[in-house]
Amino acid sequence: MSKKSRFKRWLRRQETPEEAEPAETKPEIHEIKHKNPLMEIYDKHYKKLLIIPFSILIIAFIIIGMQYFQTGDFFNKAIDIKGGISITIPTEKIVNADELQNILSPNFKKNEIDIRTLSVAGRQTGIIVDIDIDLNDEANIEKLISLLRKELDLTLQQGEYTITGIGSSLGKSFFRETLVAVLISFLAMSLVVFLYFRIPIPCLAIVLCSFSNIVITLAVVNLIGMRISTAGIAAFLMLIGYSVDTDILLTTIVLKRKEGTILERTIRAMKTGMTMTITTIIALSIALIFTQSDILKQIMTVVLIGCFADIVNTWIQNTGLLRWYLEKHGI
Amino acid sequence: MAFKNILKNVRIWIVIIALIFAVVAIHPVLDSKGAAIRNVIKDSAAEKAGIESPDPNTAPTKREVITSINNQLVNNIQDYEDIIKTLQLNQTVRINTNKGQYVLRTLPLTESIVLNETEWINKTFTEDNQTYTHLVLQNKTETKIIGMQDIGLKVYEAPTSNLRKGLDLQGGTRVLLQPENETSAEDMEIILENMKQRLNVFGLSDVIVKSASDLPVYLGGTGMDFIIVEIAGANEEEVKDLLSQQGKFEAKIANKTVFKGGNDITYVCRSSDCSGIDPTTGCGQNNGEWFCSFRFSISLNPEAAKKQAEATKDLDIVPSETEMRYLSEKLQLFLDDEMVDELNIAEGLKGQAVTEIEISGSGAGITQQAAVLDSLDNMKRLQTILITGSLPVKLNIVKTDSISPTLGKEFIKNSVFFAVLAMIGVALVIVIIYRKLVIAIPILITMISEIVLLLGTASLIGWNLDLAAIAGIIISVGTGVDDQIVITDETLRGEQKAYSLKERIKRAFFIIMAAYFVTVVAMLPLWFAGAGLLKGFALTTIIGVSIGVFITRPAFASLIELLLKE
Numbered sequence: 007m008s009k010k011s012r013f014k015r016w017l018r019r020q021e022t023p024e025e026a027e028p029a030e031t032k033p034e035i036h037e038i039k040h041k042n043p044l045m046e047i048y049d050k051h052y053k054k055l056l057i058i059p060f061s062i063l064i065i066a067f068i069i070i071g072m073q074y075f076q077t078g079d080f081f082n083k084a085i086d087i088k089g090g091i092s093i094t095i096p097t098e099k100i101v102n103a104d105e106l107q108n109i110l111s112p113n114f115k116k117n118e119i120d121i122r123t124l125s126v127a128g129r130q131t132g133i134i135v136d137i138d139i140d141l142n143d144e145a146n147i148e149k150l151i152s153l154l155r156k157e158l159d160l161t162l163q164q165g166e167y168t169i170t171g172i173g174s175s176l177g178k179s180f181f182r183e184t185l186v187a188v189l190i191s192f193l194a195m196s197l198v199v200f201l202y203f204r205i206p207i208p209c210l211a212i213v214l215c216s217f218s219n220i221v222i223t224l225a226v227v228n229l230i231g232m233r234i235s236t237a238g239i240a241a242f243l244m245l246i247g248y249s250v251d252t253d254i255l256l257t258t259i260v261l262k263r264k265e266g267t268i269l270e271r272t273i274r275a276m277k278t279g280m281t282m283t284i285t286t287i288i289a290l291s292i293a294l295i296f297t298q299s300d301i302l303k304q305i306m307t308v309v310l311i312g313c314f315a316d317i318v319n320t321w322i323q324n325t326g327l328l329r330w331y332l333e334k335h336g337i
Numbered sequence: 338m339a340f341k342n343i344l345k346n347v348r349i350w351i352v353i354i355a356l357i358f359a360v361v362a363i364h365p366v367l368d369s370k371g372a373a374i375r376n377v378i379k380d381s382a383a384e385k386a387g388i389e390s391p392d393p394n395t396a397p398t399k400r401e402v403i404t405s406i407n408n409q410l411v412n413n414i415q416d417y418e419d420i421i422k423t424l425q426l427n428q429t430v431r432i433n434t435n436k437g438q439y440v441l442r443t444l445p446l447t448e449s450i451v452l453n454e455t456e457w458i459n460k461t462f463t464e465d466n467q468t469y470t471h472l473v474l475q476n477k478t479e480t481k482i483i484g485m486q487d488i489g490l491k492v493y494e495a496p497t498s499n500l501r502k503g504l505d506l507q508g509g510t511r512v513l514l515q516p517e518n519e520t521s522a523e524d525m526e527i528i529l530e531n532m533k534q535r536l537n538v539f540g541l542s543d544v545i546v547k548s549a550s551d552l553p554v555y556l557g558g559t560g561m562d563f564i565i566v567e568i569a570g571a572n573e574e575e576v577k578d579l580l581s582q583q584g585k586f587e588a589k590i591a592n593k594t595v596f597k598g599g600n601d602i603t604y605v606c607r608s609s610d611c612s613g614i615d616p617t618t619g620c621g622q623n624n625g626e627w628f629c630s631f632r633f634s635i636s637l638n639p640e641a642a643k644k645q646a647e648a649t650k651d652l653d654i655v656p657s658e659t660e661m662r663y664l665s666e667k668l669q670l671f672l673d674d675e676m677v678d679e680l681n682i683a684e685g686l687k688g689q690a691v692t693e694i695e696i697s698g699s700g701a702g703i704t705q706q707a708a709v710l711d712s713l714d715n716m717k718r719l720q721t722i723l724i725t726g727s728l729p730v731k732l733n734i735v736k737t738d739s740i741s742p743t744l745g746k747e748f749i750k751n752s753v754f755f756a757v758l759a760m761i762g763v764a765l766v767i768v769i770i771y772r773k774l775v776i777a778i779p780i781l782i783t784m785i786s787e788i789v790l791l792l793g794t795a796s797l798i799g800w801n802l803d804l805a806a807i808a809g810i811i812i813s814v815g816t817g818v819d820d821q822i823v824i825t826d827e828t829l830r831g832e833q834k835a836y837s838l839k840e841r842i843k844r845a846f847f848i849i850m851a852a853y854f855v856t857v858v859a860m861l862p863l864w865f866a867g868a869g870l871l872k873g874f875a876l877t878t879i880i881g882v883s884i885g886v887f888i889t890r891p892a893f894a895s896l897i898e899l900l901l902k903e
Binding site for chain 1 (some may be wrong): 505508513515551561572573574733734735736737738739740741742743744747748751752754755756758759760762763765766767770804805807808811812815816818819822823826827844847848851852854855856858859860861862863865866871874
């Protein structure tokens with residue numbers, strides 16, 4: 007059986023047998039003039055438009071590559087991957103992170119210190135001090151706490167601040183595992199997509215779109231200088247789930263439905279898909295501004311960046327590849 | 338008209354009934370007052386008055402809550418602390434809880450100082466069944482009262498629902514321990530059993546001790562095993578102190594240490610050939626109750642055996658009606674200086690330096706089977722204690738998380754706020770895009786229903802809500818909104834007039850199911866990675882999207898169908 011006839015059989019299988027073929031919906035391919043010049047480009051030059059997502063992808067690879075050559079890692083690792091301790095102090099006292107860093111650094115010459123402030127809706131609610139000292143190094147931890155106590159003029163009794171610590175070898179192994187988890191998730195996602203649609207090229211387009219989302223998001227994360235923690239890696243898993251939704255929507259409507267031209271179906275899918283993405287972006291932005299948790303902030307930032315990347319990758323990259331494939335096969 | 342049809346719809350009723358169950362499971366208490374008891378400290382005034390530490394499996398709203406002290410109302414923990422501060426030494430304190438009344442007496446905090454003087458005192462000795470009194474010269478000690486002991490209760494704000502807050506939200510300490518060497522599954526079980534036993538001895542109740550393992554090596558993990566200890570409301574110092582205390586096991590005869598856990602016990606038999614129900618005595622019935630004896634053997638090193646011979650050589654044999662006769666003193670087992678068991682010593686062991694000792698005991702029950710089970714339980718407990726002194730491996734602290742309770746409290750307030758804002762934001766976008774208010778309402782109702790159903794499930798299965806779980810809730814609700822948009826668009830914007838409404842919804846579900854499977858398979862690997870610390874995230878997401886796809890989404894489709902028919 008040829009590939010094409012198998013595909014046609016699949017299309018028939020997806021239709022409901024009891025329903026009559028929708029009468030006369032098969033469109034004749036003819037030139038349409040679009041009123042909107044953007045639509046004109048989107049329709050006529052979709053192959054050229056593919057340059058945009060692929061250039062972004064290449065730039066993203068370059069950014070990640072540069073990060074790798076400069077630091078030896080693909081991204082900035084947070085303390086829970088490098089190993090060390092992290093202290094979160096809830097305080098509304100305005101703290102200058104750089105100043106505090108300058109005071110602490112001479113006392114911990116061998117260690118790397120990172121100080122951030124936490125804020126909710128622009129109002130500072132706390133500070134986070136990350137430092138790579140061993141979690142069982144009681145003396146240095148006590149030294150750090152008492153320095154902070156003095157500098158911030160807070161009592162800082164046990165229980166008044168949050169302290170988390172992780173051994174460096176454990177951090178490394180957790181990191182490796184979460185990476186493996188992302189890899190397995192990605193493969194499992196690809197498998198589900200292939201089992202669901204069973205046509206190689208459109209499925210590959212979905213998988214490529216998801217992959218591009220991950221790579222571009224990682225590059226943007228590097229650009230804004232965010233340090234990724236285990237939770238941040240878990241956010242990439244969320245991204246896989248979220249971004250594939252719009253691709254499945256697109257592929258289903260364009261492949262399965264018969265009404266209208268490919269472009270009309272794409273636009274129909276895009277209306278739904280953009281509504282989905284916009285609601286997600288609005289909800290994430292609100293949560294990002296108001297959440298108090300550093301971990302949730304990181305998760306939301308990663309998914310938010312991914313949502314923007316997904317708009318380009320789904321509606322230009324995936325759409326273009328899918329249309330190219332369908333037109334080449336004369337469907 | 339539409340409203341009438343809505344009430345006739347089975348799918349909508351399924352959601353309504355599920356919501357009722359969820360609310361019952363969450364059990365919100367609107368006027369929660371008082372200070373809930375988290376722990377009762379051993380040997381404290383509170384414990385002596387009969388107040389018990391809560392069972393960790395008790396649902397939060399069923400916990401014992403202090404309502405008043407000395408007729409002064411306790412509405413919150415601040416009230417409790419204020420009243421406690423006013424207590425005097427040797428004062429009688431009346432504590433009323435929702436479960437009963439306790440009367441306790443505050444105890445003095447004392448300090449013994451050994452003075453540089455000596456004194457003669459009378460001491461009583463027992464030897465060969467005769468009692469002698471000798472005058473003994475010893476250092477004079479002075480006991481000084483230096484204050485009042487805490488009454489020994491650890492309290493927290495009375496729970497307002499059955500939702501269990503994880504450490505992130507209520508504060509507390511989590512420690513991840515890793516055995517220094519590779520451990521077998523059997524050894525791991527011993528360690529877990531020991532840790533639980535030990536924490537019990539310390540009187541801590543809100544404790545979770547569980548094992549976790551990494552991804553297996555063939556999947557890129559380390560395959561290492563970990564022990565997770567979580568203690569709510571405790572700070573890092575307290576937990577580290579607790580874990581650093583070596584499990585001290587001692588066996589004493591007449592107050593003399595005979596052997597200790599660790600090096601002295603070389604082997605504790607746990608296989609069926611040398612442990613189990615005693616084949617010679619077996620089970621018997623007495624006054625309608627069944628009794629069974631168990632026995633198992635342990636091996637001592639020669640030194641311990643010699644000590645045992647010395648300790649028993651001067652003991653008497655107590656006459657008894659039964660065939661078995663025992664020595665006048667018992668072998669007492671102490672775990673961290675607390676007596677946990679007492680055993681009779683068979684007459685044959687008197688003065689013998691034996692390395693193989695058979696330890697026996699018994700259990701009781703209404704039926705023979707119950708008695709067998711009880712004695713086997715007792716045996717296991719005892720074996721655990723004997724091994725406890727000798728943990729198979731050294732444990733290292735590899736990760737600690739000590740979360741301040743103030744941060745958690747702020748966070749809960751804050752997350753309710755941003756959740757409401759985010760939902761309003763989503764509803765606004767929907768109204769703007771569709772220009773129909775009627776679509777935003779079912780979407781809002783569905784979002785809220787999904788959150789309630791998820792929280793209900795969490796209360797029912799007793800899983801802890803932490804930051805990871807909140808992230809999971811956010812994804813499930815977010816995916817839910819996406820799915821609802823697909824349903825709405827497929828039904829509303831269908832140019833495909835040739836298809837019936839039912840058909841269009843069916844087509845929407847084709848997309849929704851694909852998205853559902855992708856989310857589930859994407860989350861599964863997290864279940865096992867990172868010592869299972871992200872399990873809550875995976876679990877919440879999978880349960881959340883499942884609730885959505887199987888319960889709320891069909892109802893939403895019906896609702897849209899009915900609203901659009903108008």
